Amino acid sequence: MTLSQGRAIFIWGTVISAVIFLGLTYDSISKMPKRTHAEELSDAVADGKWTWQRHNCNDCHTILGIGGYYAPDLTKVMSQRDPEWAKQFLKDPHKVWPAKRRMPNLHLKDAEIENLVAFLTWVNGIDTNGWPPKPMAVAAAGSAALPGESVFRAQGCSACHKLNGVGGDIGPDLTHVGSTRPPDWIKQQLENPRSHFPNSPMPSFAKLSPKDMKDLVDFLSSLK
């Protein structure tokens, strides 16, 4: 090989790759507004993004799978948590989710919290080509899972309660709760925890819609 052949490889290699890349970039940028439903990208969402950046959230959390690996990925978090829960959490993280690895209290203003939740809700709708993948174990279980299980997840119950060995240990293990407590008792406990245990730190879930409440009670009662 001669020097000029080497130079030709350099020039053509660079040009071909750059042309492909720039062409697809042009196409991607024109398609991304639709894939990210940019029409719903309100000022609140943009302000929420700035709050997210200003507090450097991305160096602990990943989002779209990018960032620090120290805290949960937040791409699809709003499919897992209800907005009210998220707001309470952002107000005082450790009080709502007493995990061993803590998130510092950022002392956010109410408006900032509203915007952050709007931002995360918008991110939740981005078409990410199916990422993160649905866990294989859950996919294998198919639709047999009870609807109450998603209420259980959305309300963050596992922050305090264990289920099949997974979850916190502030509250009792719920793996077999259905065999020791009747459905009415469970419903009463969810609506007014202190009616059973005057000193219980558990919050009331009376705010749940009648359907969610019924689903959750059915799910817990099924744990035998």
Added chain:
Amino acid sequence: MKYETQKIAYQYFVAATLLFGLQVIFGLLTGAKYVWDYDPLMNIIPFNTSRAIHINLLVVWLLIGFMGGTYYLVPEESETDIYSPRLAVFQLYLFVAIGVAAIIGYLVGWSWGMPFLEQPTVLKFGIVIVALIFLFNIFMTMMKTKKWTVIQGVLLGGLVMLALLFLFGIFFVRNLSTQYYWWWWVIHLWVEGAWELVAGSIIAFILLKLTGVDRELVEKWLYVEVGLVLFTGIAGTGHHYYWIGTPGYWLWVGGIFSALEPVPILFMVFDTLRDVREKKIEIEDKIPLYWAVGSAVMHFLGAGVWGFAHTLPQINKWTHGTQVTASHGHFAFFGAYVMINLTMIYFAVPRITGVVRKGHGRSLVALRLMVFSIFFMVLALGIAGVVQAYLQRVLGMDYLTTQDYMKLWYAVMWVSGWGVVAGVFTYIFDFFSMGRPSKVTA
């Protein structure tokens, strides 16, 4: 050393070396937060701040090292002194001042909040000014004699590309997906584009001087090497566009081009070894040679093999966003850029200070300590990542619960981190034992 102004490089190497030490200390601090749940520093230096400082210091010291390397290399290639030594020194002080301001800023919560590009916008404009002064000074030096060697051309091309791409990381974009689209133009196209050009020309220069092989041979293969790097690397950016709100064809384009990325890196290994085999002069100065060969091998393992292992979309779907990425990041940066910088420093500093070294004991101790420790560290992080991918993505376990099962591997990572720190401080001690230049030109 042939030109008085090459001594400017020494000051750059001092700054790079000190910042390297600080970087690994912040690495230990960041790693400790994984090992122990209770973080006594949570409200003073929380994880995000500590990580930002760890990574920013890495980028800054590597860039300062590259700049020092450039100030050493260009006079010899252009056969003339640096256009303005004053400007070169001013540029270093300005860069270090901006770096210090950024770190203090992070500690008091002043951040722009995109990973690696956390520097507040006003400081980013400062960095642009630093880059412009640097490019001006280098370009004007080259224009004095207009000796357009391939080594110089590739180096200048890499530096211009580096500066231009930084512009894509300065502005706030409302759409997170689009923001990340452009963010990767800085992050990916730096490390798998511009930086490879700079590092490639530096290593070509060193091998040329060490082995005495024909310039034409070195320059011919440098062309082929950077041609392959850019061919695979530019469209290979697509492996970052799988899951961020971008069209599905990136799964194909990113997968195919990035699967080819190990090719130029393997090529570099053979290139380095061939130059050594075909040497025309006896290589007396073995230290930079050890680092150069070590870098070629570690670059291939860290960037090539570790990168390839999770670059295909079928695999990346499961590993994306786990510690597998962190493992690859540590391995690739160490092999490709840390070791290249140390190669340059070990080549240039004795030639600047005129010190005659007896043996190479301490430098080899530093090399072995760093290489072995990094290897264990990335192995531990890699296993942690696989455990995480299995528990979280396969079993559907909650993120925080998975962390308990990864503790053992975090502990192995952290202990290995102490080995890295020991290696780095051995190097720092060795660096300052190489003497000082007779009189630093300013």
